Amino acid sequence: MPDFTRSTLAIADDVADRRAASDGHSRFGSYLARNAHRLHDDGQPLNSQDFAFAVWQVATSPVMSPGYVRHRPDLHDLTLTTYGEDMDQIALRIDVPLRHHHLEAQPDHRLTDWQRDVWATADDFTALTEPRPTGRPALLTTATLLLPVPEHVLVTPTATVPGYEMTAQAKNAIAALVIWANTHAQLVNGLTAGVGR
Numbered sequence: 001m002p003d004f005t006r007s008t009l010a011i012a013d014d015v016a017d018r019r020a021a022s023d024g025h026s027r028f029g030s031y032l033a034r035n036a037h038r039l040h041d042d043g044q045p046l047n048s049q050d051f052a053f054a055v056w057q058v059a060t061s062p063v064m065s066p067g068y069v070r071h072r073p074d075l076h077d078l079t080l081t082t083y084g085e086d087m088d089q090i091a092l093r094i095d096v097p098l099r100h101h102h103l104e105a106q107p108d109h110r111l112t113d114w115q116r117d118v119w120a121t122a123d124d125f126t127a128l129t130e131p132r133p134t135g136r137p138a139l140l141t142t143a144t145l146l147l148p149v150p151e152h153v154l155v156t157p158t159a160t161v162p163g164y165e166m167t168a169q170a171k172n173a174i175a176a177l178v179i180w181a182n183t184h185a186q187l188v189n190g191l192t193a194g195v196g197r
Contacts, residue, residue: 038058
């Protein structure tokens with residue numbers, strides 16, 4: 001598992017990508033080739049937003065499992081979404097489960113909470129999962145953070161056919177999105193205010 005810190009929400013795992021490559025170059029590149037229909041618009045290059053969506057989908061679970069992009073275990077998800085009046089802008093959507101002790105107003109003590117998943121831990125970051133059924137009601141709170149992605153962060157592709165050039169452009173697009181997410185890690189960390197999971 002990649003090494004995560006408080007300043008990393010996501011990692012593009014190039015080392016594992018090369019090590020697991022069936023073509024000797026890139027496992028992600030092989031998955032891009034299998035999903036070639038997503039990577040062009042009737043033979044024309046995609047615009048930067050559509051390209052970001054296409055390569056992010058390929059780089060993450062369930063298409064790639066484990067994904068080329070890995071997110072910190074304490075996050076439930078890190079995806080791309082659209083927003084705006086015409087749904088013509090994109091944002092990174094980060095879903096962060098919050099335990100009751102993270103909330104300013106404490107809920108009724110009879111309500112069960114997210115449970116720690118000790119099998120999905122990396123460094124100081126532990127995944128939270130739904131509690132086992134106990135017959136008691138559960139209050140499971142999740143904060144969703146939307147990070148608008150400015151146009152200048154996105155990569156505009158020139159390639160339409162999977163291969164070395166397409167893989168390089170896709171990796172550049174993923175790297176830019178991962179950097180953008182990690183630049184805003186303090187917003188996610190602030191949700192839990194340093195309280196242990």
